[in-house]
Amino acid sequence: MKRFFGVVLSLVFLLSFSACSKSKGGGASTKETRLVSDVWGREVEIPQTVETIICLGSGAPRMAAYLDVVSMMTGVEEQDAKGMTVLRDYSPVHYDAIKGLPLVGAGGGSGNNNGYPEEIIALAPDLVLTGFSREAADELQTQTGIPVVSVRYISNGLANETFYEAMRVFAEAVGAEERCEEILSFIDACKEDLGSRTRGIADGEKLKAYTGAVTFNGRHGFAGTYSKFGPFTVINALNVADEVEKEGYYETDLEKIVVWDPDVIFLDPGNMNLVNDEYATNPEYFKSLRAVREGRVYTMPSFNNMGMNISYALVNAYYAGKVLFPAQFADIDIAQKSAEILTFFLGENIYDAMAGGGLYYGTITIGD
Numbered sequence: 001m002k003r004f005f006g007v008v009l010s011l012v013f014l015l016s017f018s019a020c021s022k023s024k025g026g027g028a029s030t031k032e033t034r035l036v037s038d039v040w041g042r043e044v045e046i047p048q049t050v051e052t053i054i055c056l057g058s059g060a061p062r063m064a065a066y067l068d069v070v071s072m073m074t075g076v077e078e079q080d081a082k083g084m085t086v087l088r089d090y091s092p093v094h095y096d097a098i099k100g101l102p103l104v105g106a107g108g109g110s111g112n113n114n115g116y117p118e119e120i121i122a123l124a125p126d127l128v129l130t131g132f133s134r135e136a137a138d139e140l141q142t143q144t145g146i147p148v149v150s151v152r153y154i155s156n157g158l159a160n161e162t163f164y165e166a167m168r169v170f171a172e173a174v175g176a177e178e179r180c181e182e183i184l185s186f187i188d189a190c191k192e193d194l195g196s197r198t199r200g201i202a203d204g205e206k207l208k209a210y211t212g213a214v215t216f217n218g219r220h221g222f223a224g225t226y227s228k229f230g231p232f233t234v235i236n237a238l239n240v241a242d243e244v245e246k247e248g249y250y251e252t253d254l255e256k257i258v259v260w261d262p263d264v265i266f267l268d269p270g271n272m273n274l275v276n277d278e279y280a281t282n283p284e285y286f287k288s289l290r291a292v293r294e295g296r297v298y299t300m301p302s303f304n305n306m307g308m309n310i311s312y313a314l315v316n317a318y319y320a321g322k323v324l325f326p327a328q329f330a331d332i333d334i335a336q337k338s339a340e341i342l343t344f345f346l347g348e349n350i351y352d353a354m355a356g357g358g359l360y361y362g363t364i365t366i367g368d
Contacts, residue, residue, distance in 0.1 A: 036173050038150045039166050040134040046147045050126045050174050056140075057131030058109035059153055059307030061098075063167060064129070065090035066183055066310075066345055067176040070097060074123050079107025079306070086357030087270075087305040089312055089342070092350045109217070109306045111152060112136050117143040129170055131307060149173050155216070155308040156248045158230030158317060159187050163310065186344055190314050191234055194321060197328040198236040206238040207324050210262035210291075213271040215302040216249035221274040222267070222286075223252050230308075231300070231317035237324050258288055264323060265291040266300035267366075270358050279367040286366050297366060298323050301359035311345040312359070319361050334361055 032048035054075045055061040061080060064070050070090075076098045080088070084095040102123060105115040113136035120128065121144050128144070130137055131152045141148040151170045153162040164184055171180030211229055212222045226232075228247040232239045240260035241252060267275060279286050286292050300320070303312035315338045321329040339349040354360065 036149060036169065038137070038169050039152055039162070040137070040150055042134065042137065042150065044141075044147045044149050046149065046173060047126045052123075052125040052127075053174060054104050054115075054120060054123065054125045054128045055130075056105045056115050056128060057107075057136075057152070057306075058111065059131040059166065060129045060151055060170075062088065062090050062307055062309070063151060063170045065094055066167070067171055067174065067179050068347065069174050069176055070094050072174065073098060073101065074125050075104030075119065076101040077105040077107035078103050085305075086350070086354050086359055087302060089309040089346060089350070092353045093346045093348045107306065113139045113143075115140050115144075120144050120146060127173060129173065153307065155304050156230070157228065158191070158234050158313050159308070159310045163308070183345070187310065187314070190317075190341070194234045194317050195236060197321065198325050201236065201325070201328075203238050206236075207263040208240050208260065209237050209264050209266065209320070209324055210240050210257060210260060211266040211300050212257075213267040213275050214249065214300075214304075215268055215271060216304050219268075219271045219274060220249075220251070221271070221278055223254050223257070224271075225250065225252050230313055231320045234317050235321045235325065237320060254285065258285075261289070262291050263296065265289070265297045266320065266323075267297060267364055268302045269299045269360060269364065270302050272364065272366075276367055283367060292366055295363065295365075297364045299361055299364055301354065301361070311341050312354075314341050 033045045034048050035043050035045055037043055051072065052074045053072045055064050055073055056077060064073060080091065081099050081103060085091050102119060103116065104119050108114060109131065111131065111133040113132055125146060128140065128146055128148045130148055130150050132150050137148045137150040149169065151166040153166040154160060167180050167184065171177045209232060210225065212225050214220055214224045214226060225241045226249055227241050227244050229239055240262050244250065291297055300316055301312060303309045303316055318332055318337050319334050322332055322334060335351060338351045342351060343349045
């Protein structure tokens with residue numbers, strides 16, 4: 001009987017020793033965790049303190065840059081690693097730091113799961129932040145066993161409520177709440193400044209504006225436009241394309257633009273080859289537009305690429321204000337205002353890099 005109890009005590013001791021060993025890092029992790037709710041309402045268990053992250057899909061790497069946590073990234077998508085591009089505002093500033101990281105996904109803004117599960121598992125980050133749909137986020141979490149939090153936002157308007165929500169989710173997950181609120185307060189202040197300058201001006205006193213050749217899920221020709229266009233809406237501009245109920249991108253009819261006869265036209269300089277091809281086919285159409293004849297065609301640099309570049313969209317709004325409401329924006333120097341906005345969001349003024357990459361502010365001659 002004594003021998004029996006001795007064996008039992010030995011087993012208890014061994015089991016207790018094994019459990020203690022595991023709790024000290026010899027096996028199963030006892031790292032403290034917490035729950036966060038992502039933009040889809042998914043409750044995700046993540047480490048109490050997040051030290052390493054992977055950012056995938058539309059908007060996620062950009063938010064890491066805005067929140068100044070790029071140093072936490074342990075992997076990079078192929079689309080960001082293959083070359084620096086001014087089309088994504090964070091790229092000129094952070095490309096050198098991220099280009100050599102292991103590849104963890106294809107990149108793109110579709111919302112689908114295009115991450116590389118095996119590579120992500122090998123890196124074992126604390127957290128994956130994605131611009132994925134609910135289903136895609138669930139799928140990647142199942143594939144990797146690593147918590148996946150979606151921070152997808154909608155690129156309509158100008159930093160709409162979905163962006164605010166996504167930023168707060170991201171910030172809560174990585175512990176950057178203070179910086180997040182600074183960013184959102186800065187955006188609010190810009191919106192108030194932009195709107196207050198033109199508030200109360202009757203539509204009959206405003207220039208009619210049209211923006212075409214926009215970039216949204218790809219490049220478009222002259223008829224590609226926006227209803228409730230963010231840089232116009234925030235300055236209370238009279239956007240002729242707002243006559244449709246839909247908010248966001250749509251393809252209008254070319255003859256409709258003739259009927260609208262806008263006073264001022266804005267075009268994405270990156271898509272001017274498409275517009276110039278259209279001009280070569282039908283130059284008389286463009287000559288029938290008063291804004292073209294009078295030389296009132298201006299640039300509206302692209303601000304959508306794998307999500308909205310909030311910094312570029314704000315600069316575009318100030319530029320549109322100077323063109324459409326010159327008296328109300330007389331104090332604004334676009335280069336200085338750009339430097340202020342870009343430096344705040346990115347820590348560096350990339351205004352010259354934007355211009356060098358084709359995102360410039362000025363007039364355009366269609367067909368040139």
